[in-house]
Amino acid sequence: MYEFLRTLDRRWIFLLMLIAVTVPTVAGWQFPEKVSRNTQRAFDEIEKLQPGDRVLFSFDFDPASAGELSPMATSLTYHAARRGAKLYFMSLWPVGPQLVRETVAKVIKPEFPEYRYGEDYVDLGYKSGYEAVIKVIVTDFRKLYLTDAAGSGIDTIPMMKDVRSVQDMDLVISISAGYAGAKEWVQYAKTAYPDTFSMVAGCTGVQAPPLLPYVPQQLPGLIAAIKGAAEYEKLLNAKYDLLAKPAFVEGTRRMGSQLVAHVLMVLLIVVGNIVYFIGRRRGVTS
Amino acid sequence: MFKRTIPLLITATAGIVLIVSYFVPLAQNWGENVSVWFDILAAMAFILGGGNLLKMQLKKISDRRPGWGYGAVTMVAFLVTLFVGLLKLGVNPSVPHPSYSWAGEFNETGSIFWWFYEYTFKPLTATMFAMLAFYVASAAFRAFRAKNIEAILLLGTAFLILLGRTYAGVWLTEFIPEDSSFSILRLENLSEWIKDTFTTTGTRAIMIGVSLGVMASSLRIILGIDRSYLGAKEQ
Numbered sequence: 001m002y003e004f005l006r007t008l009d010r011r012w013i014f015l016l017m018l019i020a021v022t023v024p025t026v027a028g029w030q031f032p033e034k035v036s037r038n039t040q041r042a043f044d045e046i047e048k049l050q051p052g053d054r055v056l057f058s059f060d061f062d063p064a065s066a067g068e069l070s071p072m073a074t075s076l077t078y079h080a081a082r083r084g085a086k087l088y089f090m091s092l093w094p095v096g097p098q099l100v101r102e103t104v105a106k107v108i109k110p111e112f113p114e115y116r117y118g119e120d121y122v123d124l125g126y127k128s129g130y131e132a133v134i135k136v137i138v139t140d141f142r143k144l145y146l147t148d149a150a151g152s153g154i155d156t157i158p159m160m161k162d163v164r165s166v167q168d169m170d171l172v173i174s175i176s177a178g179y180a181g182a183k184e185w186v187q188y189a190k191t192a193y194p195d196t197f198s199m200v201a202g203c204t205g206v207q208a209p210p211l212l213p214y215v216p217q218q219l220p221g222l223i224a225a226i227k228g229a230a231e232y233e234k235l236l237n238a239k240y241d242l243l244a245k246p247a248f249v250e251g252t253r254r255m256g257s258q259l260v261a262h263v264l265m266v267l268l269i270v271v272g273n274i275v276y277f278i279g280r281r282r283g284v285t286s
Numbered sequence: 287m288f289k290r291t292i293p294l295l296i297t298a299t300a301g302i303v304l305i306v307s308y309f310v311p312l313a314q315n316w317g318e319n320v321s322v323w324f325d326i327l328a329a330m331a332f333i334l335g336g337g338n339l340l341k342m343q344l345k346k347i348s349d350r351r352p353g354w355g356y357g358a359v360t361m362v363a364f365l366v367t368l369f370v371g372l373l374k375l376g377v378n379p380s381v382p383h384p385s386y387s388w389a390g391e392f393n394e395t396g397s398i399f400w401w402f403y404e405y406t407f408k409p410l411t412a413t414m415f416a417m418l419a420f421y422v423a424s425a426a427f428r429a430f431r432a433k434n435i436e437a438i439l440l441l442g443t444a445f446l447i448l449l450g451r452t453y454a455g456v457w458l459t460e461f462i463p464e465d466s467s468f469s470i471l472r473l474e475n476l477s478e479w480i481k482d483t484f485t486t487t488g489t490r491a492i493m494i495g496v497s498l499g500v501m502a503s504s505l506r507i508i509l510g511i512d513r514s515y516l517g518a519k520e521q
Binding site: 008010013014016017018021031032033034036037062063064065066067095097098101127128129130132133135136139140143144149150151152192208209210212213225227255258259261262263264265266268269271272273276 | 380393414
């Protein structure tokens with residue numbers, strides 16, 4: 001047994017991981033979530049929105065991290081629309097607009113058919129320049145955005161008429177997977193104009209530690225990784241009773257795979273160390 | 287002169303303007319203009335990047351270097367995507383301009399570019415990211431060893447976070463009442479405590495250090511002391 005484990009082909013580990021992530025997904029295992037403080041704060045921040053308030057969504061991620069971030073994008077968009085807010089979508093990542101479109105198709109069109117493009121929501125599209133885009137639009141949208149994503153003049157869009165800059169927003173939500181993203185929004189927009197708008201962020205697991213120092217001063221709420229998305233879904237479902245809709249339990253469903261995968265990782269580390277200590281006692285060097 | 291002095295002057299001017307515009311409200315407009323120039327340059331960098339990609343891959347293919355076949359795949363994918371995107375193949379006329387067949391968006395649903403995105407780019411990038419789980423599991427089995435005190439601390443923290451971030455943590459320590467003075471020992475609370483205390487403190491210290499380093503480096507670049515960005519010969 002020891003020899004088998006010492007020389008274990010890594011393809012066995014790959015197979016175990018495949019089973020660990022596939023079985024809970026296929027079987028639809030779901031587990032209860034305990035809501036963390038940061039997610040609760042993010043939820044409360046959006047609950048403060050009043051009908052007609054302006055919310056800027058920055059979709060700063062790509063399909064690689066969509067598995068982790070799309071569920072929270074769905075929930076946040078639903079929540080803001082449910083509060084009656086006007087939604088402004090943009091992206092600092094080149095493929096962000098496609099993800100905006102997917103979210104609009106998944107949330108706005110089926111759940112809020114009364115929402116009209118240009119009056120209740122608008123897609124401003126992608127602009128190159130990373131944090132320099134934030135630096136410009138935080139004082140003047142029109143220096144960069146002359147049209148929306150579809151090419152319509154910005155001044156022909158009714159909901160853009162009274163919007164001069166990001167400072168006219170009530171809430172900024174950055175859903176980000178790295179650079180440029182939530183950190184840059186905090187540094188170049190929220191920190192520079194702390195009292196003009198509020199900010200909430202959603203991020204991948206690896207991006208959470210660099211954002212934690214900004215909580216709660218610059219970032220009142222932070223939704224971290226798929227667990228944060230599952231916690232948010234719990235709050236959203238408790239308040240608005242959406243359990244029958246699969247789009248709003250995506251994060252919870254994915255937490256099933258995460259649980260089994262994490263337990264497998266712990267077991268692998270334990271077994272790996274047992275093999276290591278037995279080998280050390282026997283004088284095996286590798 | 288053109289290769290050295292002018293880039294140095296542009297850098298110094300842009301840097302000083304951005305610093306001044308942050309502190310002097312009257313100069314805010316200058317800072318915005320510099321940022322707009324940067325955004326335009328960033329857009330131009332895409333063309334430069336595309337050209338560089340072609341140059342590198344063509345060289346690799348013509349030299350028949352190991353892996354040149356992948357270079358060919360990269361080039362074909364790049365050129366085909368560029369072609370269908372620029373020519374808006376499969377795009378329908380937009381509602382405001384029904385008589386112009388190219389008026390729709392290049393990536394609208396049903397277009398060939400959308401098809402590439404939906405059925406090639408999206409699954410490929412998602413697959414690459416998902417493969418991390420397999421390699422991390424393999425690495426955990428082979429490399430995560432309790433060799434010394436530091437490694438044991440790291441290992442213990444990893445266990446607490448791995449279990450505390452899922453329902454497994456709640457289930458394992460739910461015998462500790464939530465309202466007792468020992469509730470901190472519940473795994474989900476322990477992982478939150480580690481995150482809020484140690485992770486945040488450590489990250490904050492790193493961020494302050496990095497910021498001071500960035501300030502020093504920026505000053506060196508703005509003042510022309512550090513010229514490494516101009517190329518190896520200028521260092």
